[in-house]
Amino acid sequence: MELILSIAIGVMTACGVWLILRPRTYQVIIGLSLLSYAVNLFIFGVGGVKTNVPPLLGDGTVTRALADPVPQALVLTAIVIGFATTALFLVVLLASRGLTGTDHVDGRSDRK
């Protein structure tokens, strides 16, 4: 379980980093989305990987059989904020495309 999770985070981070270094705005935004998925999973992972355990403390619950609720709350906030900023970036990307007529990140037209 831990292995699958860490491989997933690693692969997504690698793809994301490669994509945000590409010259097309579309690639950059996909790269940022992939990176934010990786980071969200990472935040989720710091609470410890557990299955089938609720984050609720009830009578007679042992702390061993308890998922850490804080990373779950953090990841929710991070997802919402990431979502909003990606949408905002998309708008700027479209504005840039409209103003320069190209989707190059520097607004350069390099069609031959």
Add this chain to the structure above:
Amino acid sequence: MTGWSHHLIIAPILVPLIAGALLVFIDERSRTLKALISLAATLLLVGIALVLFRAEGGSPGQERAYLLGNWSAPFGVVLVLDGLSALMLLLTSIVAVAALIFSLARWHAVGAHFHTMFQLLLMGVNGAFLTGDLFNLFVFFEVMLAASYGLLLHGSGPLRVKAGLHYIAVNLAAALLFLIGVSLIYGTAGTLNMADLAMRIPEMSADRRMLMQAGAGVLGIAFLIKAGMWPLCFWLPTAYSAASAPVAGIFAILSKLGIYVILRLTMLLFSVGPSAGFGATVLLYGGMATLIFGTVGVLASQALGRLAGFSVLVSSGTLLMVIGINDGSISSGALMYLVSSTLTISAFFMLIELVERGQDAGASVLAVTMEAYGDAEEKEPVEGDGVSMPGTMAMLGICFAACGILLAGLPPLSGFVAKFAMLSAMMGTGAIGIPPSAAVWTLILLVILSGIAALIAMTRAGIRTFWSSIEGTVPRVLVIEIVPVMGLLALTLALTIWAGPVMQYMDATIRTLSDPNVYVDAVRNAVVAPVKAGGL
């Protein structure tokens, strides 16, 4: 403070939030009403910041923690007011008023929702200065960033959209690093409350400590991007010089926000225990590299906007080096430098727009090697109406000279006092009296050289702008545009005149900061308000 006045701590967040929300619902056409609400909220902020600043007084023992939602300290989010945050709140509100008044001449009308975004930016900045919780800091950082994206694009045009695209991409990546850092720290320390962290980090076991330091390093990178440490700073001059003048004026505080967080976290988390001094070397040498890069940039800039952008880097570099040295008496001089350079750079960004208004296409040809960014065509925003300034060129010239003096650090303005305080403490003639090391000598040399470079660059730019203009068109400058610039510059004069009390405040603030227990106690001793029986 007791009773209702205790709740004043949260006012710097609530006032801009309410004003910003209110402004969304007002139609864009009733511009005067929007401007009035925005101005009233910002002036109220100055008032609140002044009250908090006076109540705080910089003396230890005056720190106050405010429990949000009445949750006791390590479990809920706390806001903490101490000497440093009170100072930063006051500085923010002053710069905000100046930038807002400046924008009323015409900039606030060139695009939609200027005032809303301006207020939300203030909310984010104030929240980041006040919060005592790392994840809450992330939230306020994002509020501030989201508003700053909108503000940077305000006025539109291909130049701004391009700079905005880079700015947003860099900051989104930085936000992700922030999250990685925060979650690593949570995973190792088990808390995100800064006071709680300050207690737990010195006692952390060795294997956890390594991961925690990795997390803190990643977290630090996010703030160093904001502060503009070399080599994370290449976006900064372009973005700041592309922003419209009042926006660049308020952006001067954003890079100081990065500095503030780094100062706060290093002083709080890494001053005692086995993790003490973590990152100090990086900050010292990174600061040196930033200062060198900024100085070269200042000398190389032809466009005034980029000159100001590189001045931001010079100021960041100096401050980062001082944080890296971590010496009490140098730091209090640096705090003075922070205030002085923020006021200067903010005034300078606004002044540049007024000065360049007089230069037509013919004059800009003079700047033969003008960077690709500096010469793109700019759509002229709508002409504002109001009283124009008599003796415009003379006034602009005086303000420009004052900016030059401040950036170079010459007497009689506060740039000199601040640099003098720092340098004398570095040379050991101050309170400490130990001979400076080689690193400190390099630092002294760099600070002095950067001052000379600023002087050369400003003199050259001044001669080109004021003395050798071929056309001699006098720009039409409104009184409400020059008054905020002059106001900020007058404040630097006031800082010089009352340098004694100001330096005392800075000393007291640094003394408080260097003892993390003061902060920790303030948070731990925060009393949960009694729940009224039968309430709700």
